[in-house]
Amino acid sequence: TISMAVIDKMGHIAAGxxxxxxxxxxxxxxxxxPIAGSSAYADDEVGACGATGDGDIMMRFLPCYxxxxxxxxxxxxxxxxxxxxxxxxxKYPDFVGAVFAINTKGEHAGACHNWTFQYSVRNANMDDVExxxxxx
Amino acid sequence: MAPKKRPPLLLLLLLPLSLLSITxxxxxxxxxxxxxxxxxxxxxxxxxxxxxxxxSAVDAVVAGCSACEELRCDGTVGPGGSPDENGETTxxxxxxDGTTMEVGAVAGMRYVKDGIxxxxxxxxxxxxxxxxGEKASLFAISMGLPGPTNLSSPESIEKWNNWKENNCxxxxxxxxxxxxxxxxxHPEFENSCDHGEERGSxxxxxxxxxxxxxxxxxx
Numbered sequence: 231t232i233s234m235a236v237i238d239k240m241g242h243i244a245a246g247x248x249x250x251x252x253x254x255x256x257x258x259x260x261x262x263x264p265i266a267g268s269s270a271y272a273d274d275e276v277g278a279c280g281a282t283g284d285g286d287i288m289m290r291f292l293p294c295y296x297x298x299x300x301x302x303x304x305x306x307x308x309x310x311x312x313x314x315x316x317x318x319x320x321k322y323p324d325f326v327g328a329v330f331a332i333n334t335k336g337e338h339a340g341a342c343h344n345w346t347f348q349y350s351v352r353n354a355n356m357d358d359v360e361x362x363x364x365x366x
Numbered sequence: 367m368a369p370k371k372r373p374p375l376l377l378l379l380l381l382p383l384s385l386l387s388i389t390x391x392x393x394x395x396x397x398x399x400x401x402x403x404x405x406x407x408x409x410x411x412x413x414x415x416x417x418x419x420x421x422s423a424v425d426a427v428v429a430g431c432s433a434c435e436e437l438r439c440d441g442t443v444g445p446g447g448s449p450d451e452n453g454e455t456t457x458x459x460x461x462x463d464g465t466t467m468e469v470g471a472v473a474g475m476r477y478v479k480d481g482i483x484x485x486x487x488x489x490x491x492x493x494x495x496x497x498x499g500e501k502a503s504l505f506a507i508s509m510g511l512p513g514p515t516n517l518s519s520p521e522s523i524e525k526w527n528n529w530k531e532n533n534c535x536x537x538x539x540x541x542x543x544x545x546x547x548x549x550x551x552h553p554e555f556e557n558s559c560d561h562g563e564e565r566g567s568x569x570x571x572x573x574x575x576x577x578x579x580x581x582x583x584x585x
Contacts (some may be wrong), residue, residue: 231585232408232434232443234401236426238416241395243464244423248482250448250455250517252575253583254529256538257450261456264471264485264496269585274466285585286428286538287574288564303391318481325574326404326584345581348404352413354396359413359425361404 231263233270233280235332242313243334245280245294247274252285261285267295277334278303279311282347291318297331306332308339328364330343341365401430408434424463424486431459431482438519440582445479446519448583451537453526455517457481461489464527469495472502477514484511536578 231249234241238244246268251261260347262268262285269285272278276302278292287317293314311331328342330349340362365366391414397416401409410429415421421429433443435457460471461483470489475495478484488497497505506512507525515555529535534548542551 232401232403232431232439234399234412234427234430235398235409236412236416236430237398237399237420238423238426239395240422242423245452245464246412246427246431246459246482246485248435248443248457248459248460248485249585250445251441251585252536252538252579253452253525254534254578255450255574257452257454257501258474259450259538260473260498263585264460264473265392266462266469266471266495270460270462272462273467274464275578278400278464280400280402283584284575284579288513288585321419326579330400330402331375332398332400335532336396338398338400348403349400349408350406351399352409353398354417359406359409360412361406364465 231269231282231285233282235270235272235278235280235330237278237332237334237336241274241334243272243274243278245270245278246283247280249285255312260287262289265289265292267292269294271295271298273298273302275334276333277307277331279314279329279331281327281329281351283343283345286328287322287325293318293327293329297329301331301333305331306339307337308341311339311341315343319343338362342366390446398427399430400427403440404486405434405437405439406438407437418470421452425462427461428482428486432480435479435481441521442582442584444481445515445517446522449522449526449529451534453518453523455522456518457517459485461485463489471496473498473508475502475506476500476505477517478508478511479513479517480511480514493529538575 279297327348411433415429416426
């Protein structure tokens with residue numbers, strides 16, 4: 231899965247996801263990819279979020295909606311990402327997943343559970359894409 | 367002489383704060399792209415669109431995700447990966463505009479390789495949010511995307527064949543007869559259902575798919 235968020239020069243924010251889902255899924259199964267608030271979410275007033283992992287579990291918690299709403303209520307991206315993941319881990323200790331969060335100031339962070347997560351960032355201060363690694 | 371109207375004190379106190387907030391946001395004035403995983407080419411594609419090309423945030427997300435679909439990032443994006451039990455690849459995609467809160471999405475889309483572009487067509491040309499399955503494919507094709515096309519690849523077919531030779535293990539079935547084989551699957555007796563739950567202290571802990579999900583098999 232790729233989940234992506236972009237802030238453009240006007241300050242407008244968008245998020246999106248594209249995936250071919252889980253391998254050997256039961257035919258007809260749909261994961262969190264096309265669910266707003268689960269795989270991705272964006273709000274110009276707050277920021278955006280992207281997610282990846284076990285979509286069958288993650289879509290039950292809408293982690294990206296949680297991330298954005300937590301940032302709206304004052305959390306920093308790092309805190310919001312960690313909080314969203316921990317809410318899932320509390321019920322599903324062995325779930326595998328991760329999220330990234332970005333606010334309107336361009337501050338970003340990631341959080342993950344049961345795997346090492348990487349996310350990519352490009353902004354005007356970088357010469358090229360930089361990859362950030364997040365340990366569980 | 368009528369007294370002059372004065373702005374409320376609270377308003378005077380809050381005004382500098384609100385101006386500060388606007389200043390901070392507007393001062394950014396710079397584009398940012400973030401994506402899951404080390405999908406550098408996809409991130410670069412989005413960056414080129416939003417920075418050099420001056421595209422909108424929505425169009426940049428489409429450019430970035432489209433690049434990943436073409437590159438088949440990790441085999442988890444686009445056609446040619448993640449076969450289902452029948453060996454078929456289907457696509458899920460979502461686009462969300464954080465300005466208007468509009469969303470377009472497709473799920474379980476067959477025969478069309480452009481997932482994120484199909485999602486944007488749903489957002490731009492319908493009042494709906496999510497189209498699924500073959501009807502999503504028909505919509506996407508009717509709106510100009512190429513198809514129908516076979517989304518399988520030699521790699522996905524080989525992976526599927528190996529899985530079948532391994533008695534269709536691992537799989538996502540539970541509480542079924544023949545779960546350790548390729549089926550046919552039937553429900554076990556209702557009272558023997560294992561919901562995978564463990565009760566410890568006050569927390570209900572439920573098993574997930576951690577034995578199946580990994581770096582190259584995930585949403």
